[in-house]
Amino acid sequence: MSTAVRVRGLRKEYPSQAAVAGIELDIRHGEVFALLGPNGAGKTTTVEILEGHRRRTAGTAEVLGEDPGTAGHAWRARIGIVLQTATDAAELTVLETVRHFAKYYPDPRVPEEVIDQVGLTEKAGARVKSLSGGQRRRVDVALGIVGRPELLFLDEPTTGFDPAARRQFWTLIEGLAQEGTTILLTTHYLEEVEALADRLAVLTGGKIVAEGTPATLGGRERAEAIVRWRDERGSHEERTPFPTKLVTQLSGAGRELAGLTVTRPSLEDIYLNLIEEKS
Numbered sequence: 001m002s003t004a005v006r007v008r009g010l011r012k013e014y015p016s017q018a019a020v021a022g023i024e025l026d027i028r029h030g031e032v033f034a035l036l037g038p039n040g041a042g043k044t045t046t047v048e049i050l051e052g053h054r055r056r057t058a059g060t061a062e063v064l065g066e067d068p069g070t071a072g073h074a075w076r077a078r079i080g081i082v083l084q085t086a087t088d089a090a091e092l093t094v095l096e097t098v099r100h101f102a103k104y105y106p107d108p109r110v111p112e113e114v115i116d117q118v119g120l121t122e123k124a125g126a127r128v129k130s131l132s133g134g135q136r137r138r139v140d141v142a143l144g145i146v147g148r149p150e151l152l153f154l155d156e157p158t159t160g161f162d163p164a165a166r167r168q169f170w171t172l173i174e175g176l177a178q179e180g181t182t183i184l185l186t187t188h189y190l191e192e193v194e195a196l197a198d199r200l201a202v203l204t205g206g207k208i209v210a211e212g213t214p215a216t217l218g219g220r221e222r223a224e225a226i227v228r229w230r231d232e233r234g235s236h237e238e239r240t241p242f243p244t245k246l247v248t249q250l251s252g253a254g255r256e257l258a259g260l261t262v263t264r265p266s267l268e269d270i271y272l273n274l275i276e277e278k279s
């Protein structure tokens with residue numbers, strides 16, 4: 001797989017602080033990559049530089065083979081963007097809005113199909129300004145994908161979605177990924193990362209502090225398991241790298257262990273540890 005996004009030594013300095021303080025990033029074609037980090041970590045700044053919407057102070061960035069700071073219309077037609085702030089509520093209907101945006105692209109998706117994919121078919125004839133916040137966010141997603149982008153930027157795409165809409169959105173993203181779309185996602189939802197991302201990077205204070213797959217981030221796969229059980233002496237908890245061995249010993253000759261659970265740290269546990277260590 002070749003590289004869709006390549007970033008070296010990326011910096012963005014404001015008079016008061018460095019919002020991005022030297023980032024290296026490689027995202028392969030067809031990959032779903034998540035950027036995570038607390039508020040103010042530099043995620044949106046990074047993504048906006050890669051979209052060509054913000055100038056960098058130093059470093060290099062290559063997105064679909066071009067420098068986003070100087071790339072032109074043809075490049076812009078190959079990327080899709082869902083910004084953090086919702087589309088201005090217009091007088092146009094959902095269908096009119098999606099049709100309007102489709103005209104900017106050389107090979108757009110069929111507007112009605114896109115509206116169906118984001119679950120807004122019943123609202124196709126409604127004015128965008130009459131929609132709820134979560135429904136408007138779905139319009140944003142529709143506008144981000146109508147141009148059939150090779151690379152899709154999603155900045156906190158599911159904020160304001162109800163749980164069912166979020167699941168539906170994940171299915172949509174999985175479908176786009178299967179078609180080969182490269183996706184760069186920022187989100188605060190760890191379960192979203194677990195469901196969608198092939199790889200992720202954690203950003204704090206403008207720096208990448210960890211990178212990996214959801215299963216391996218921060219040594220997650222090597223983390224000790226916690227075994228909990230109860231017996232006549234009370235509740236017990238033991239940490240061990242070998243939970244199967246411990247459970248086998250405890251259960252002896254088939255003895256049933258009351259309240260037995262074996263847990264490993266969740267992605268959220270790992271993430272929160274990383275953030276705490278670095279702050």
Ligand SMILES: Nc1ncnc2c1ncn2[C@@H]1O[C@H](COP(=O)(O)OP(=O)(O)OP(=O)(O)O)[C@@H](O)[C@H]1O
Nearest residue numbers: 014015018019037038039040041042043044045046
């Ligand atoms: N135009 C600006 N002028 C000065 N500082 C800015 C500007 N834009 C962003 N910053 C600062 O840069 C830092 C990074 O902001 P950024 O929006 O990239 O964070 P983020 O990780 O996307 O946060 P969130 O999760 O809240 O969206 C913040 O401290 C922010 O205050």
